[in-house]
Amino acid sequence: MAKQLAFYFDASACSGCKACQLACKDKHDLDLGLLWRRVYEVAGGEWTQKGNAWIPGVFAYNLSLSCNHCQKPICLTSCPTGAISKRKDGIVLIDSARCIGCRYCEWGCPYGSPQYDEVTGTMTKCHFCYDYIDEGKPPACVAACPMRALDFGPLARLKKKYPGAQDMYPLPPASLTEPAIVIKPHKDSPKASEANASVANREEV
C-alpha cells in the first residue's frame, strides 16, 4: 500500500458543536438514523464535600468518530461477499451492489462504523469522501470543523505532525484493528478511564 489515509482528532480542541456530523449527513444525504460520523459526549466525576464546601470533580469531553479505515479491518475479512474492499490509499469501501445486508460487519466492528440502511437493505459507512479526495479536496467533516479539531492525511505524516495516541477512553484497544487515526487525548481522559465514565448522549448516537 502506497499510503494509508487517516483522520486526526484533537479532543482538547473539540467543542462538541457537531458541525462535522451535520456536514457528513448533509453531503451524503443520509437517511434518518444513519450517522457516518458521530460525536460522543463522555462525562463523569462527582462533587465531593469538604467541610461545608462542595468541591467539583466533574469532567466532560467530546469524541468525534467515523470509520477509522483500519489497517486490520475486521469488517473486510469477515464480509462473506467481498463487498468491502480497501483502496490503494487505505480507504475502506462498501460496494452496495454486492452487499447482502447480513450485518456481520456491524457485529464485529468495535467502532460501530458499518450501519444498516433500512431503505436499501445494505450496509453503509464513511468512505472518507473519496470523491473529494480524488479531486484534491478535504473530506466534508474536516472542512466543516470550526475548531480545526479534525485533520486528515497519510497516517505516517499525521503521526509525525501530531504526536498522540490511536485510542483514548472509551475507545477499544487499537491493537484489535489498528485504526488509521491519530488522537490528541483530552486532559481528562485518564480520569474518565479511572472513573469508568459514560457516554452522556447515547440516545443521539
Place this chain on the structure above:
Amino acid sequence: MGGTEWSLVLFTLLVQAAVGLFLTSEVMAGSLARNSRRDSISPEHVQANVLSLALAVAGIGFSFFHLGSPENALHVLNNWQSSWLSREILFVLIFAVLSAALSFLRWKRALSASTQRIMAVLAGASGLMLIFSMSKLYMLPTVPPWNNLGTPVVFFAAALLLGCQIFGLTSSVGIYRLRHLPIEAKNIFAGRSQKILGRIVRFSLLLIILQFSFVLLFYERFHLPAHKFAVGAQDLDLKFQSGFVVRLSLLAIAALVLIFLLTRIGKTGAGWPDYRFLAYGVFCLVLISEFIDRCLFFAAYYRLGL
C-alpha cells in the same frame, strides 16, 4: 443486534440438526447394516438422508429472512478465503448437494457399498466443517460472550443431540408402522429397529449429560462485562438465570425419562412401541431446551467498543 435473531435461531438449529441426523444415522444404521452382512442400504439410511436434506434446505430458506438484500446472495461465496460466514455457506451447500445425491442414489439402489461409504464420509466431513465454520464465525474477537470455547462445544453437542433425537423419532415412527406388516417381515425389521432404538436412547442419555455439563461449565460466558462501553450490554442476569434454569430442568427431566426407559425395556417384556409417547416427550424437551439456549445465545450479544 436488535432483539433475538429468529431467522438465525432457526437456521443454526435446523442446519445443526441436519448434520447431527446425518452423522448419527450413518454411524448407527450403517454399522448395524454392515454387522448383519445384509444389504448396506437400510430403510433408516434413506429416510434419515432425505430428512437431513430437508432440514438443511429449510435452514437455508430461513437464513434468507436475515438478509437485507437477498437478491445479492449469489455473491456470498466470493470471500471464502478469509470469511468464516462465506465458508459456512460453502459447506452447507456441499453438505446439501452430497446429501441429495446420496439420498437419490440410495433410493435408486445405484451405488456400490464402497462408493456409498466414500460419499457418506465426504458428506459427514463437510457437515463437521459446517458446524466448525458456524462456530468460528460467531467467535469474533470483539464479541466476548461468543468468543470462547463454549460456542463450538455447545454447537457440536446440540447438533449430535438433536440429530440423535430426530433419528430416534423417525426410527420409532418406522417401527410403529410395522404393525401392519406380515409377522415374518415384521420380525426382521422390528429386531433391527429395536437395536437402533436402544443405541439411540443410550447415546442420547450420554449427550444430554454432556450438554448439561457444558451449559453449566460455560454459563459464565454470558455474564455482564466489567467494561461499561460494551454496546448492547444490558441487565441480562434475571432473564438469563431463569432461561438457564428452564433449559437445565428440561434436560434433567429428559435424562430421567431416558433412564426410566432403559430400565423398563427388555426387563418387563415391553417393546419400544409401548413407550413411544415417552420417547416423543423426550424429543420435545430436548428441542425446547436447545431452542431456549439458542435464543439466549443471540440475546447475549454485546461487543467491545463504541
